[in-house]
Amino acid sequence: MSETALLKVVAETKLWEVFARRKYEEPLHQVGTIAADDPELAKVYARSIYDEFSWVEMVVAPRDAFISVIKP
Amino acid sequence: MIVTEITEQQALFDLLAALADNKYFLGRRYAEWCNGAPTLESSVAAAAMAQDELGHARALYPLLHDFPQAQGQPTEFEPETRTQFCNVAFLDRMFTGWADFVAANFLLDTALSVIFEFAQESRFESLRGRARKVLLEEQVHALHGEGWVRRLARTGGSVRGTLEAALLHTWLETLCWFGPADDVRGKLLQQGGILAGRPEELRQRWLEHVGPVLLETELAQMLALEQDAGRWSVTTPLPWGRWDAARRRLKDAG
Numbered sequence: 001m002s003e004t005a006l007l008k009v010v011a012e013t014k015l016w017e018v019f020a021r022r023k024y025e026e027p028l029h030q031v032g033t034i035a036a037d038d039p040e041l042a043k044v045y046a047r048s049i050y051d052e053f054s055w056v057e058m059v060v061a062p063r064d065a066f067i068s069v070i071k072p
Numbered sequence: 073m074i075v076t077e078i079t080e081q082q083a084l085f086d087l088l089a090a091l092a093d094n095k096y097f098l099g100r101r102y103a104e105w106c107n108g109a110p111t112l113e114s115s116v117a118a119a120a121m122a123q124d125e126l127g128h129a130r131a132l133y134p135l136l137h138d139f140p141q142a143q144g145q146p147t148e149f150e151p152e153t154r155t156q157f158c159n160v161a162f163l164d165r166m167f168t169g170w171a172d173f174v175a176a177n178f179l180l181d182t183a184l185s186v187i188f189e190f191a192q193e194s195r196f197e198s199l200r201g202r203a204r205k206v207l208l209e210e211q212v213h214a215l216h217g218e219g220w221v222r223r224l225a226r227t228g229g230s231v232r233g234t235l236e237a238a239l240l241h242t243w244l245e246t247l248c249w250f251g252p253a254d255d256v257r258g259k260l261l262q263q264g265g266i267l268a269g270r271p272e273e274l275r276q277r278w279l280e281h282v283g284p285v286l287l288e289t290e291l292a293q294m295l296a297l298e299q300d301a302g303r304w305s306v307t308t309p310l311p312w313g314r315w316d317a318a319r320r321r322l323k324d325a326g
Contacts, residue, residue, distance in 0.1 A: 048117045
């Protein structure tokens with residue numbers, strides 16, 4: 001696979017926000033961001049990158065699904 | 073002519089050795105991409121999957137020590153000092169590119185997991201006990217393999233071409249990995265309650281895992297893979313003449 005072709009693949013990635021909680025009584029909170037091409041890979045990357053705790057729940061949400069209320 | 077009668081114990085020993093060696097080499101090959109994968113995310117995933125595979129190998133090698141075959145040559149059953157490995161031939165060498173990683177992840181990693189699926193009720197407690205944890209971790213590996221096959225396939229052009237070449241390189245040996253339909257070892261393992269199916273059933277289960285993605289991405293035809301009435305079949309003959317049943321690998325694979 002040429003480097004150019006690889007870069008084309010990489011350029012297709014979209015951003016996902018990762019939310020998790022360590023205890024059931026805690027709310028989900030944002031733990032980080034990942035770049036992934038599809039939901040399945042986003043799940044894999046979220047699990048492997050943000051594995052510092054034994055989370056009881058983790059979810060990912062596409063960044064472009066967010067609706068801005070107050071813009072920075 | 074020397075005829076060696078295969079026993080259930082020998083069949084189990086050969087299965088465990090092949091599982092351990094393939095897990096060990098898959099882990100090593102994954103680890104070689106910890107800082108070379110196309111994205112930072114996939115590099116971290118490669119590192120995590122390498123850790124998992126090496127962990128699975130570490131959990132399997134000690135099982136070999138209890139067999140008479142391992143007595144008197146303990147160094148032969150530690151991965152660092154072992155010389156007679158039973159891994160598939162395409163893991164002998166480093167992956168030549170990311171597509172090789174994806175093909176091994178999608179095809180071989182999934183094939184190894186099928187053994188654990190069929191060992192969840194195994195009479196051999198040590199294998200049964202390891203199956204649940206392995207399968208839990210392998211769910212993520214399967215998602216990674218499927219995700220990257222879809223991604224490289226839909227990119228098209230030379231990227232898809234590289235994926236096709238990598239899948240073709242890996243396909244036949246992985247299909248053979250479960251053994252021929254009349255395999256003596258496979259029959260003994262099923263009859264002895266070690267695995268809950270014979271080679272053909274294991275191969276069918278594996279095709280049920282990988283087949284839908286290959287159909288969806290229009291890669292099935294290239295691999296001569298067909299589905300009819302819910303049953304998967306490969307229309308090209310498998311290279312059993314080159315199959316080393318004891319070591320579960322193709323001879324002279326090049």
